[in-house]
Amino acid sequence: MSTAITISGLNKTFCSGRKALQDIHLTIEAGEMVALIGASGSGKSTLLRHMAGLMAGDSGGQGLVQIHGSTVQRDGKVASDIRSIRSGVGFVFQQFNLVDRLPVIVNVLAGSLHRVPLWRSLTRWFTESEVARGMEALRRVGIAECGPQRASTLSGGQQQRAAIARALVQGARVILADEPIASLDPESSRKVMDILARVNREDQCTVVVSLHQVNVAMKYCARTVALHQGRVVYDGPSVALTPTLLRELYGAEADDILALGDHISSLQDNKPAAPHLAWPAPVVAMAQAA
Template sequence: MNPLLRIRHLDKHFANGKHALRDINLDIARGEMVALIGASGSGKSTLLRHVAGLVAADGGSESMIEIDGCCVQQGGRIHRDIRKVRSQVGFVFQQFNLVARLPVLVNVLVGSLHRMPWWRSWMRMFNAQERALALDALSRVGIADCHAQRASTLSGGQQQRAAIARTLVQGAKVVLADEPIASLDPESSRKVMEILARINREDGCTVVVSLHQVDIAMKYCARVVALNQGQVVFDGPSASLTPALLRSLYGVQAEELLRPATPSAEGASVHVLPQPHAMPWAAQAA
């Protein structure tokens, strides 16, 4: 079976000289839910942005990224038909990327812009069928009753669910979620991860989610890809990620990944180091 996502020889240097990605080679099958883990600065966000065609790899390199047989970029050049390819890629950002002053329903309807004539998208003229699709997506993520509110009035967890609803309306084949729970409390984090797992299961959507917390990766994703200093240092079953293995891969940075989030008395997220023996992841439219 051909993989839905193919990455070959992906290298990226930034202007400051940092070697952010080092010869990344990955295949991700249709319908997989994969966790991308790593300590801060390991290259997770950079990798996802390359897959979405938001950033180009090193010029003149042998890099190549394909989604469902369509080229995203090759040799450090974004493909000329990237808008068409990008319409199949839903991107869930850590900071939600909603337009705060617009109603939630309109923010979700943005996911349908790539299917509309330019004049309708420019005037935000959505028909009844498109509105029904957006309301159904909001219902699936549990916030249909918020559809008329301004996005700025929602909690962080609700805003992230609206962002996921936007990818449902988009009809994305691949959802890339970049630290989608990093700024959320534990209960909101659980809801967001369960929604991602459900659309992966029910819609057959391929989901790649970057995460800091290994316990959450193990709970929701059968496969984990671990990055360290821009390199893939582990690619396999999440059940194989023991504390000992993580410490051998990351050294002292492993504690950042081994820290489960627990609710404080005020409901905020605090971190508690585990005992040594304990171990329990807006698309651009048009």
């Protein structure tokens, strides 16, 4: 199994002086589906944005982020060829990041813009085969009938599925999903998570998804990385994240995390949970005071 994502010595300090990421070391193998959990402000979104090269870490250290062996950033500087690297990384945003006034199929085909000439990207002119690929991606996520509609007419769940279809058209080998179900109802949340799990399984695409609900992480991801105050405090099997362990990791904040119920399982449709892959013993590091 090859390595999809390598992070070492990554730190991020905002202008306010707050340390958003502290000495992050992480390796994710190709084909894994990994959950990032933590309370709001723990660094989940910031870490995903660093993986994609949308943010640069602190300089003056040895911070390194690589995707499939290509350097995304090193020592606080994003790589000069970052656009080429990003072509293989699909980013699914919490708020969908679609252009409301454009048809859904055009939003999806935006995933192929890195492969077309500039004049075609500016005029939004796509070939018949490209449109067919976009419609196939929409079919895979279950909304092929929505292709001609304006994106603004879709529900939140449908828009998130369109965002995943865009990543499929892009041909992404890595999908980074930033709280993709945070604003969705239970049924839409389940569909989005089912699709991400299916893409991971069928396409052997590496998926890293940030979540608030621990039970959802346990249902869909064999491995969970827990963040607390910008540090990795747990890296191991999702099934080992018992309430007792969460209280050891998060203290009083664990109650807020545990209070977020698994609204997907509450649908009670008797669907079995995704099978968990074997995972070695967890790495647990208690967060130190900043």
